[in-house]
Amino acid sequence: MNEIMNLNPVLLIAVPIGLAMLVPILGLMSSKIVKWVPVVGFLFNSVVSLAVLPRVLNQPIIVKIAGFAPPFGINLVAGPVGMFLAALIAVSGFLVAVYSLDYIHEGAAEKYHILFLLLLSGATGVVLTGDIFNLFVFFEILCISSYALVAYLGNRSGIEAAVKYLIQGAIGSSLLLIGIGLLYGQFGTLNMADLAQNITSFSEPSVFVPMILMVTGLGIEAAIFPLNAWLPDAHSSAPSSISAVLSGIAIEVGLYAVIRVVFTICHVTGSFFVFLVAIAVVTVLIGEMSAFGQKNIKRMLAYSSIGQIGLILFAFSLATEFGVSGGLFQMLSHTLGKVLLFLSAGYMIYRTGSMEISSFEGVGKKMPWTALFFTIGTLSIIGLPPFAGFSSKFLIIKAALAKGDLLYILLMGIVLLGTVIEGTYFFRVVQVIYFKESNNKTEPEGPPVSGLISMSVFAILVVLIGLFPNAILKILTTAASELLNNLEYIRSVLG
Amino acid sequence: MSFLQNYAYYTGAFGLILIGLFIMMTKRNYIKIIIGLSILETGVNLFLIAVGYISGGTAPIFSRSGITAEKMVDPVPQALVLTAIVIGVAVLGMALALAIRLHKHFGTLNLLEIREQRW
Numbered sequence: 001m002n003e004i005m006n007l008n009p010v011l012l013i014a015v016p017i018g019l020a021m022l023v024p025i026l027g028l029m030s031s032k033i034v035k036w037v038p039v040v041g042f043l044f045n046s047v048v049s050l051a052v053l054p055r056v057l058n059q060p061i062i063v064k065i066a067g068f069a070p071p072f073g074i075n076l077v078a079g080p081v082g083m084f085l086a087a088l089i090a091v092s093g094f095l096v097a098v099y100s101l102d103y104i105h106e107g108a109a110e111k112y113h114i115l116f117l118l119l120l121s122g123a124t125g126v127v128l129t130g131d132i133f134n135l136f137v138f139f140e141i142l143c144i145s146s147y148a149l150v151a152y153l154g155n156r157s158g159i160e161a162a163v164k165y166l167i168q169g170a171i172g173s174s175l176l177l178i179g180i181g182l183l184y185g186q187f188g189t190l191n192m193a194d195l196a197q198n199i200t201s202f203s204e205p206s207v208f209v210p211m212i213l214m215v216t217g218l219g220i221e222a223a224i225f226p227l228n229a230w231l232p233d234a235h236s237s238a239p240s241s242i243s244a245v246l247s248g249i250a251i252e253v254g255l256y257a258v259i260r261v262v263f264t265i266c267h268v269t270g271s272f273f274v275f276l277v278a279i280a281v282v283t284v285l286i287g288e289m290s291a292f293g294q295k296n297i298k299r300m301l302a303y304s305s306i307g308q309i310g311l312i313l314f315a316f317s318l319a320t321e322f323g324v325s326g327g328l329f330q331m332l333s334h335t336l337g338k339v340l341l342f343l344s345a346g347y348m349i350y351r352t353g354s355m356e357i358s359s360f361e362g363v364g365k366k367m368p369w370t371a372l373f374f375t376i377g378t379l380s381i382i383g384l385p386p387f388a389g390f391s392s393k394f395l396i397i398k399a400a401l402a403k404g405d406l407l408y409i410l411l412m413g414i415v416l417l418g419t420v421i422e423g424t425y426f427f428r429v430v431q432v433i434y435f436k437e438s439n440n441k442t443e444p445e446g447p448p449v450s451g452l453i454s455m456s457v458f459a460i461l462v463v464l465i466g467l468f469p470n471a472i473l474k475i476l477t478t479a480a481s482e483l484l485n486n487l488e489y490i491r492s493v494l495g
Numbered sequence: 496m497s498f499l500q501n502y503a504y505y506t507g508a509f510g511l512i513l514i515g516l517f518i519m520m521t522k523r524n525y526i527k528i529i530i531g532l533s534i535l536e537t538g539v540n541l542f543l544i545a546v547g548y549i550s551g552g553t554a555p556i557f558s559r560s561g562i563t564a565e566k567m568v569d570p571v572p573q574a575l576v577l578t579a580i581v582i583g584v585a586v587l588g589m590a591l592a593l594a595i596r597l598h599k600h601f602g603t604l605n606l607l608e609i610r611e612q613r614w
Contacts, residue, residue, distance in 0.1 A: 133575055140582045147589055151596065159596045160609055163525065166593060170532050170586050171519065177539050177579060178512065184572065185546040233612045 004051040009078040009128060010063050012049055012086055013138075016041045016121035020114045027110045035104070038097035038113050042120065045090035049083060056083045057478050060492045062130070070130065070493055071191035077130035077493055080479040081328070085127040085256060088332060089249055092339055092458075093120040099343055099454035100241045102447075103350075112152060112239075119145040119245065123253045130493060132180055132265070133190045135257060136173070143169050143221065146250055149242045150234045161233035168230045172220030179213035182206075193493035195265050196486050202266040211266045215258055222254030223309050225283040232290070235302035236355075240346025243298060247305040248339040252331050255309060259316050259327075263483045269319075274407075276317035281411050283310030284418040292425045296355045297345050300425060301338065304381065307418055308334045314415055315396040318408070322399035324483050325476035329395055332472070333380060333388035333465065340458040341377035344370045347447040357429055362438025367446050371433050373455045378426040380462045383419060388462045391469035393419070504545035511538030525597060525604040529590045536583040540576045547572035 019041040027034050060079035064070065104112050118141055125138030147169065151162035184190055186206055187198045199207050220227040235243045262268045287306030294300040315327030347370050352359050364371040380387035400412040465472065482489055499506055515535025519528050547569030555567040594604065601609050
């Protein structure tokens, strides 16, 4: 156990990328081994990140690549925020890889596994890196592999969605790169801690313009309104296991990068947060209201992700300790809940052969376990006790009320209205699944064992975290203080 | 005019960036949008190079005598541009591969005619 705890966090990035490069060679030997590669890689990542997590709560681990001390070399910062998100990515990546064992059975399976490994190692790199250009590179690894995975099925809708996603994503990454160039030109450093040390005030035009460029560029990937036009198409056209990863991890990693730029690098205060809160509330309303009218289950879940991202951004922009830890908690519960929903919807779509919600009549009797997992997912996303979503939403409401300002209480009311809309459309699906009799006499069978195992672990995690939220609250508050107090971050990196 | 003379590289770089963005936003043909993307990326790369460039500067090698740090070109942006070019090639390759599939499925590259999914 001690050896695992002392492993270098750089392995969390190096091992999945290395395995991705090994997949074509292994594929030559045997086509059966290939699908086990992501399982092995993310099992390793889960074990390492969960073992290292308690250690970084006391003292962040700074990894100096090639021995150059920051700010001269590229460094990794395995702080509480980074390791928390890396563990979340690793565990959900592992479970989705288990689900994919039987779910992905047609098409170029080898390429699917390569891209899946690259996508999640890119995401891990973004959350762990301490260098802003390095962040851009990992971000591009994530983006390019998700363009390819959206088009994986090669059908009409997939190609159309991937084209839209690629055009918008490419503009976003160019804006991010311009912002990085402007910052480098002024401060002569790419290290995030060094940049944060040099930036005295975010409101000077020379800092504000790059910050806006970077927030806009990253905001496209994070699907913040009005930059989210690509999301519903992309998330509904991909295979379900990929929709789960895109909705549960990719957009949250984008949001993490926005938060890192806003909190740590530029150390924003005051009125800019009011602007972010306003954007967040609009994002919630747009997402939930668009989801309300959908007849296609995957589009509905994709719009619901927009709403959830709005809620997470709302929590972060409160910029208090409760708010930020509530936002991180909401990231956790959204990942678990939304991945569970996409995975269970995946087999419901597969067995009924249609994405229309109305075709799910009677699924509750034919596929009782899948229907149960879907219901647990909906209840958690809506935020009912005793599921994980309740604790996180409760923390966010508490944080908004603790602000004491009438504005925030009003905005919180609008966000809660969004939750009510969310409840309405999710319960409509649950009603169709359980209480409508099907005329269809065919007998759809349940999902295979790998799918059942993966979904049941997600469901158990959702219930356990909902029942014992205090167990992870310590991680969340430590992480929140890392984000809110950037002097601490600078000191831990630069010494 | 002196502004243009002093900041010729920056003017050129941001000019290319704006031209690229303009093409991407106004053109409806997917190939033209990819061309716009390519111009945009070239502009960004030129901008990054311009950040570190010194007129009449040389490579930062300290072994040669008689060269001081003031006359050296910053090598970091050039390393960044090398990486950015590789990433840009990957994105362009992906975009062109999608163009082939797009034409196969829809028989057109005009994005206004491809509107099966909307909000």
